[in-house]
């Protein structure tokens with residue numbers, strides 16, 4: 363299977379207003395006024411109509427990641443491969459596809475119970491992205507919208523599922539006491555997905571948005587510190603993707619990593635390894 367990138371994230375929230383203030387005023391994402399309603403907040407990072415959709419719910423948790431394949435032929439091939447691997451599939455209805463602004467999608471669960479969607483055919487709008495917080499822009503395009511770190515208590519089964527069935531490639535991994543975290547790529551972004559061998563009460567450890575410049579990160583950090591928000595980790599620089607970033611607690615309880623300067627990997631030359639520290643400097647955590 364040839365997953366091209368992380369296309370979108372869906373989040374369930376009891377407080378769309380809090381998410382709008384957090385995403386737009388602090389992170390610098392743009393509310394899409396054409397798609398957003400009382401039921402769903404569509405947040406733009408680039409030329410796509412949205413990269414994060416927050417859907418109103420009694421729950422506050424991560425709903426699912428949307429992984430993109432190149433087009434209809436690859437999509438049907440992906441469905442056939444999933445069915446051959448014994449994975450239960452729920453084909454997206456016309457209404458579900460319309461709400462995701464895609465041509466077709468299928469929903470499934472990984473071996474740890476995380477929901478994911480595989481889709482093709484983004485429906486574009488041709489209006490400019492303008493950050494309401496004057497963030498200069500986000501690094502997306504061929505690299506997808508960023509990365510996610512998800513709970514994988516069924517760790518071995520999850521790693522096999524994402525590498526052998528979905529075709530992710532290993533970037534590197536780290537042992538953290540009893541926990542293992544493996545970083546996986548599906549394009550040149552160092553990792554679009556990381557699997558952590560632990561539970562998460564809200565379905566996600568964090569998602570990462572990569573801004574274009576260090577100044578974007580610094581201004582965002584100032585906005586976090588000027589708002590009533592929990593800074594989960596100070597500014598730091600990761601050893602593996604070399605991202606300079608901080609972490610802030612979202613209204614759904616999981617963190618958002620806001621960074622810049624992530625490295626690219628080339629499958630023709632990349633070799634996997636074990637990292638023994640998450641960061642060169644900084645990233646002092648405050649569980650709070």
Ligand SMILES: [Fe+2]
Nearest residue numbers: 509511570619
């Ligand atoms: Fe991260």
